[in-house]
Amino acid sequence: MILRLAIGSLGARALTVAMTILAIALSVVLFLGVEKVRAGAKASFADTISGTDLIVGARSGSVQLLLYSVFRIGNPTNNVTWQSYQEIARQPQVDWIVPISLGDSHRQFRVMGTSLAFFDHYKYRQGRGLAFDEGVVMADLYDAVIGADVAATLSYEVGDPIVVAHGIASFTEHDDQPFRLSGVLEKTGTPVDRTVIVSMEAIEAIHVDWRNGAKTPGTTTPTEVIRQMDLTPKAVTAALVGVESPLQTFSLQRAINQYPNEALLAVLPGVALQELWGIVGVAETALLGVSAMVVVTALIGMMATIFSSLNERRREMAIFRAMGARPSIIMGLLVLEAALTAAAGAVLGLGLLYVGLIIAQPIVDGAFGLWLPIEAPSLREIWVIVGVVAAGAIVSLIPALRAYRLSVADGMMVRI
Amino acid sequence: MLQLCGVKFRWPGQGAFGLSLSDFAVHQGETVLLLGESGSGKSTLLSLICGTVLAHSGQVLVAKQDISELSAAARDRFRVEHIGMIFQQFNLLPFGSVVDNILLPIRFAPQRRRRAGDGQAEALRLCRKLGLQPNILPAKAARLSVGQQQRVAVARALIGQPPIVIADEPTSALDAGSQSAFLDLLFDQVAENNTTLLMVSHDPRLARRFDRVLQMEDIAQIESLAA
Numbered sequence: 041m042i043l044r045l046a047i048g049s050l051g052a053r054a055l056t057v058a059m060t061i062l063a064i065a066l067s068v069v070l071f072l073g074v075e076k077v078r079a080g081a082k083a084s085f086a087d088t089i090s091g092t093d094l095i096v097g098a099r100s101g102s103v104q105l106l107l108y109s110v111f112r113i114g115n116p117t118n119n120v121t122w123q124s125y126q127e128i129a130r131q132p133q134v135d136w137i138v139p140i141s142l143g144d145s146h147r148q149f150r151v152m153g154t155s156l157a158f159f160d161h162y163k164y165r166q167g168r169g170l171a172f173d174e175g176v177v178m179a180d181l182y183d184a185v186i187g188a189d190v191a192a193t194l195s196y197e198v199g200d201p202i203v204v205a206h207g208i209a210s211f212t213e214h215d216d217q218p219f220r221l222s223g224v225l226e227k228t229g230t231p232v233d234r235t236v237i238v239s240m241e242a243i244e245a246i247h248v249d250w251r252n253g254a255k256t257p258g259t260t261t262p263t264e265v266i267r268q269m270d271l272t273p274k275a276v277t278a279a280l281v282g283v284e285s286p287l288q289t290f291s292l293q294r295a296i297n298q299y300p301n302e303a304l305l306a307v308l309p310g311v312a313l314q315e316l317w318g319i320v321g322v323a324e325t326a327l328l329g330v331s332a333m334v335v336v337t338a339l340i341g342m343m344a345t346i347f348s349s350l351n352e353r354r355r356e357m358a359i360f361r362a363m364g365a366r367p368s369i370i371m372g373l374l375v376l377e378a379a380l381t382a383a384a385g386a387v388l389g390l391g392l393l394y395v396g397l398i399i400a401q402p403i404v405d406g407a408f409g410l411w412l413p414i415e416a417p418s419l420r421e422i423w424v425i426v427g428v429v430a431a432g433a434i435v436s437l438i439p440a441l442r443a444y445r446l447s448v449a450d451g452m453m454v455r456i
Numbered sequence: 457m458l459q460l461c462g463v464k465f466r467w468p469g470q471g472a473f474g475l476s477l478s479d480f481a482v483h484q485g486e487t488v489l490l491l492g493e494s495g496s497g498k499s500t501l502l503s504l505i506c507g508t509v510l511a512h513s514g515q516v517l518v519a520k521q522d523i524s525e526l527s528a529a530a531r532d533r534f535r536v537e538h539i540g541m542i543f544q545q546f547n548l549l550p551f552g553s554v555v556d557n558i559l560l561p562i563r564f565a566p567q568r569r570r571r572a573g574d575g576q577a578e579a580l581r582l583c584r585k586l587g588l589q590p591n592i593l594p595a596k597a598a599r600l601s602v603g604q605q606q607r608v609a610v611a612r613a614l615i616g617q618p619p620i621v622i623a624d625e626p627t628s629a630l631d632a633g634s635q636s637a638f639l640d641l642l643f644d645q646v647a648e649n650n651t652t653l654l655m656v657s658h659d660p661r662l663a664r665r666f667d668r669v670l671q672m673e674d675i676a677q678i679e680s681l682a683a
Contacts, residue, residue: 358547359547451506
């Protein structure tokens, strides 16, 4: 009955109570939303590359290797010779190996030379493969495939010509050997979206006339001649490796790291990704802190509302007192009310979050390649809700204490 | 049933008035009307009897219990066990249903709860006696007419048969005809249970129904001390 009367009393002040509930709900949406985006970002980040067991490159740091081979950030310290690459490919543990050659660019996007096997073996988000939005894979030496962001930014379509620049942010262009766009990939939310993909042979071909990073003056080998040349690469920047059985990953990693002829490094992508997330993950904590402050603000708002309602409710409290309710019961009523309000806010917030997720999921995935999973509330989220209700009850103790004093002073006669 | 002797009380604060009362008693089953103009200390006297304020000196006995000996929480419970209150404004919880309003005092008074037995049935019985339709029980108190509110307030005061009923200006909001009908109902119920009734009013026309009529100024002195 007391609970029914508490709900009745809340109902009598429906508008202000609804506003308070809404404020708490929105703060909970924000908090849980940030939490979802954070988890989604972390998962998307970890899903940038999947299905690859080892990334191999010249010896440097694991984060650095991951950054330039997968995220195309920074530059490799060194290349891996084609001979070493071939020896690794011949190791019995190796199921497949995909070479990557970096160093050139098109506008602000990196150009990556690779083999056609890349399209089969590069996986993201728990084993999703690359798919073509338009066109097909490279068929000719001078064919190029671009990621979704490249196509969107430069408004390219299949059949358009592309001229690759030597190096990054360089004015020297390989304009004697233009490429033709053969395909555009679907959005993946990975660095592939921002990459121009050509074949390993094409990378070799555009550098035929180059020696030691500079074009040999006066020599321009015609493309007809280049097509007849042996375009076997001399080096690769990195390689993605899949093993026959996961158990062999570590033995292959050890073998590569101890490769006698060249200083090489093999890293597990998952481990390196976690290391990298440790660095960029500081921002997430800050974001979480800010949204926690919003929840606190909403609860303080509720406390203010309860405070301002006390005066108009002195009569109600006096009635309870006259009917034998101790001042502590009056106090308990207010705390109960606050807990109910906070609970309603938290539950409404959770509901709004799911509605928001259902609406936003495809939009966010399309725009940012960020996949926000819709799942039943996690234990952590349930604790957040319990925490909001408990915090609501705790902050209401302050106005409740004032109600206690008022009801002691007023007794059952309201004297205003 | 009620006995106050040598009671002195002063409200806190500067310029607040005080009340002193040499002797005042109401016996079991008696119906007493206490007449007094506003400002004559009626509310203060009721607060003293109900134990929401304590006398600075003297004794307040309710059902032979010196209420100053009880703790604050025990006084709250003692009050609701022994006294049914009817207020000038009826003081129903507007958002509560009629039945919740009637049952509210016995929620805090185990003895009255025991006497009431099945609360719902008792509430229904009282409503019938007081001429209320049973179908208004689930209605919100705020929707009731003044006459209905008054009957609900009486039912709330009578449920669980408290030995004392105190009514504070219960008729001042009513016209003469309604006043009379209301008093009929109240006196019927009080007589049925041999309940002690203390009614406070400024209206001397009510006097003829009561066993005893007292003037506030005869029993109490107001002390208004200039600060």
